[in-house]
Amino acid sequence: MFRLSSMMDVQNQYCVSRPIYSIRAFEHVHERQIRETKSLKERFSGSCRCSTKRVWNIVKMYFPVLGWLPIYQIKQWLPGDIVAGITTGMVCALQGLAYSLLVNVAPVYGLYAAFFPILTYFILGTSRHLSVGPFPVTCLMVGAVVLTLAPDSNFMQPGNTTGVNGTTVMVLNAAARDTQRLAIAMSMTVLIGVFQVAMGVVQLGFLVRYLSDPLVGGFTTAAALQVVVSQLKIIFNVPVGNYNGILSLFYTIGDVFKNIKQTNLVDLVAAVLTIIVVMVVKEINAKFQKTLPVPIPIEVFVTIIDAGVSYALNLSGHYGAGVVNTIPRGFIPPQPPDVSLFSSIAGSSFSTGVVSYAIAISVAKVYAAKHELTVDGNQELLAFGISNIFCGAFSGFVATTALSRTAIQESTGGKTQVAGLISALMVFIVIMALGPLLQPLQKSVLGGIVVANLKGMFMQVLDIPILWRKNKTDCFIWVFTCISCIVLGLDIGLLTGLVFELATVVIRTQFPSCASLGNAPSTDIYKNMKDYKAITEIPGIKVFKCTAPIYFANIEYLKDQIKHKVGFDAVRVFKKRNKALKKIHRLIKKGKLKFTENGLVPVEPLGVDNEAFEREQDPELVKEFEQDMKGGTSPNTEVEVQVDWTSVLPVNVNVPKVNIHSLVMDFSAVSFLDVMAAKSLKLILKEFLRIGVSVYIAGCDDEIIMKLEAMGFFDEVVNRGMLFLSVHDAILYIKMETSDNLDDPMADKISQMQDDTIPPPFIEDDDLIETYDNQHLAIHGLSS
Numbered sequence: 001m002f003r004l005s006s007m008m009d010v011q012n013q014y015c016v017s018r019p020i021y022s023i024r025a026f027e028h029v030h031e032r033q034i035r036e037t038k039s040l041k042e043r044f045s046g047s048c049r050c051s052t053k054r055v056w057n058i059v060k061m062y063f064p065v066l067g068w069l070p071i072y073q074i075k076q077w078l079p080g081d082i083v084a085g086i087t088t089g090m091v092c093a094l095q096g097l098a099y100s101l102l103v104n105v106a107p108v109y110g111l112y113a114a115f116f117p118i119l120t121y122f123i124l125g126t127s128r129h130l131s132v133g134p135f136p137v138t139c140l141m142v143g144a145v146v147l148t149l150a151p152d153s154n155f156m157q158p159g160n161t162t163g164v165n166g167t168t169v170m171v172l173n174a175a176a177r178d179t180q181r182l183a184i185a186m187s188m189t190v191l192i193g194v195f196q197v198a199m200g201v202v203q204l205g206f207l208v209r210y211l212s213d214p215l216v217g218g219f220t221t222a223a224a225l226q227v228v229v230s231q232l233k234i235i236f237n238v239p240v241g242n243y244n245g246i247l248s249l250f251y252t253i254g255d256v257f258k259n260i261k262q263t264n265l266v267d268l269v270a271a272v273l274t275i276i277v278v279m280v281v282k283e284i285n286a287k288f289q290k291t292l293p294v295p296i297p298i299e300v301f302v303t304i305i306d307a308g309v310s311y312a313l314n315l316s317g318h319y320g321a322g323v324v325n326t327i328p329r330g331f332i333p334p335q336p337p338d339v340s341l342f343s344s345i346a347g348s349s350f351s352t353g354v355v356s357y358a359i360a361i362s363v364a365k366v367y368a369a370k371h372e373l374t375v376d377g378n379q380e381l382l383a384f385g386i387s388n389i390f391c392g393a394f395s396g397f398v399a400t401t402a403l404s405r406t407a408i409q410e411s412t413g414g415k416t417q418v419a420g421l422i423s424a425l426m427v428f429i430v431i432m433a434l435g436p437l438l439q440p441l442q443k444s445v446l447g448g449i450v451v452a453n454l455k456g457m458f459m460q461v462l463d464i465p466i467l468w469r470k471n472k473t474d475c476f477i478w479v480f481t482c483i484s485c486i487v488l489g490l491d492i493g494l495l496t497g498l499v500f501e502l503a504t505v506v507i508r509t510q511f512p513s514c515a516s517l518g519n520a521p522s523t524d525i526y527k528n529m530k531d532y533k534a535i536t537e538i539p540g541i542k543v544f545k546c547t548a549p550i551y552f553a554n555i556e557y558l559k560d561q562i563k564h565k566v567g568f569d570a571v572r573v574f575k576k577r578n579k580a581l582k583k584i585h586r587l588i589k590k591g592k593l594k595f596t597e598n599g600l601v602p603v604e605p606l607g608v609d610n611e612a613f614e615r616e617q618d619p620e621l622v623k624e625f626e627q628d629m630k631g632g633t634s635p636n637t638e639v640e641v642q643v644d645w646t647s648v649l650p651v652n653v654n655v656p657k658v659n660i661h662s663l664v665m666d667f668s669a670v671s672f673l674d675v676m677a678a679k680s681l682k683l684i685l686k687e688f689l690r691i692g693v694s695v696y697i698a699g700c701d702d703e704i705i706m707k708l709e710a711m712g713f714f715d716e717v718v719n720r721g722m723l724f725l726s727v728h729d730a731i732l733y734i735k736m737e738t739s740d741n742l743d744d745p746m747a748d749k750i751s752q753m754q755d756d757t758i759p760p761p762f763i764e765d766d767d768l769i770e771t772y773d774n775q776h777l778a779i780h781g782l783s784s
Contacts, residue, residue, distance in 0.1 A: 080413025085422025668699030
């Protein structure tokens, strides 16, 4: 329960004097529409003006490098870019080798994925700090498709030996398998690029807004677990089946434990030592970030040491250790993508492209905000799309960014994408000269590097208790997405999590928060009666507030909430009153009911048969009238009477009590209505009007009013006179119009206003007053 408090110091008090405003007090002058209705000739001539400056701005928009490169400060920026480029380039090359294991292709193609995308992003990208290259989550998503379409079982062929029973032994055609897997990875990368370019052309960068932080957090944490499990077969060097899809993670873990006795201890020890050393040194880098001139490139040192030890001891030949062994010097001739595969990988390519872009744009915005720069989301789509097409055409796989590499590039002094270009040069040197020297490198060491770099993703688990305290719905989204991705796989799990996230939005709007508002005495402040102390409900007036859009999915819930808040069902009241009237009519016709000064008296027609409401009458009421007419009672012969529904009725009919005379609906938090909601809302208003309850709508936005007009919401019964600028305006108007509130002090002040000169509808600054004036209405709580 909250408590409203105020500063009682006189200097902290202020008053505003103005008349009561309804929407009718303002004339809608659509200045914006007037400005937009210029002549076609003027607009056409303005849009077709061509100048050198305009052309140059368009060129710079699509090639951002032309904007920052001419103003490049060599003395201030180049030293930092060189240091950052060299450091990041070594890390990027080794991560490319490691992440190729996730894609299930030869390690050399990981070097290509770390080289080619940087060249195009240097020209087309808008972020000056991103380190472009492979990322474990997207690599695993591509690798899952590769394993699905090219499992080992598809490449088994008869060997030259026979088994015990005389059957031919089947052997694996590794060359054909690797060729097919490379074709799938290349084709998927190109298709991802095509999707990203198409999304950039049609300005669909906003789609990543649907990937909320809890959704991405749960997805990346599950992906990190999937990555670790996928590396177990390399770290233990045991045979594992190729699984993908539902429960694939558990099948893989089962195979690892089933074949655990075949573990190669040399590979296991090397992987465990790599994980421990890399994680410890990364903690040192983080702790002494401000004192270290550059982060320690521990991955480089570990790789060099292991390659040297493996070569010197011949770990592959003597101990059966798994080594890279396939890094030729120079570039392998590129192969064209297999277009025939596009139909089978389209869905996975689209989801991977969206995830790739979401990761890149989120990291780019973090560093852009840090350095007070801007990032163009749609241009980033074009940049990464063209980079992926270019990379896929040269046998690379999907590229995005990684927070760890970007952090290294920025923390070591990188100012622009010149650092990225230098890092690409470092990868180029590895491809052209140093690649063969890494052939003795153990694959388990690369697997250990992959696992060690996932610590940040696993630490996201600590977000769960924080989200639970802040917003339980976001916590459910995080947990549900994570579990879905673990159980169903990354692609289906991500889609399931997205559907769940959108469902929570729908549910939250389908069951919006509705409240009865009360007034803080002597102010224009209206708050929820349940949440605040010292809030009083105005007698005879119910203030109802809905804090969500009103549309087809929640209109029925809104009806129920209105019934609950006002304490009666307007339709039932109307039906019961009609039933009582008909019984009174029968008694009058039979002479059993007489009129006295204290009883019923003949009056003008009661208005029960409202012509404006005939088409919207309740079906049960229509049926009731039909039954009465079959029984000989005709509505046209009814005696015209007026009944005091608050007194005891002369017939035995239980008519619900209506303890309010006015209903104010606060629509200040309603952002839109659809056609069905407008139609149902109009029906609700008429249901109250026909039982004598006046209805007013307060705080309705002008855009909503124009939409209501377009949908034919207003007529003779439901008219614009119901609209007020604020709840307080509506309350004051009701008090002024209600005869039984004449002794109310506020009503007295309103009555005094009627004899005074009403100020103009648009208040100027000099109209603000500092003290109460008995001749005007003082409205408290409005900030000047």
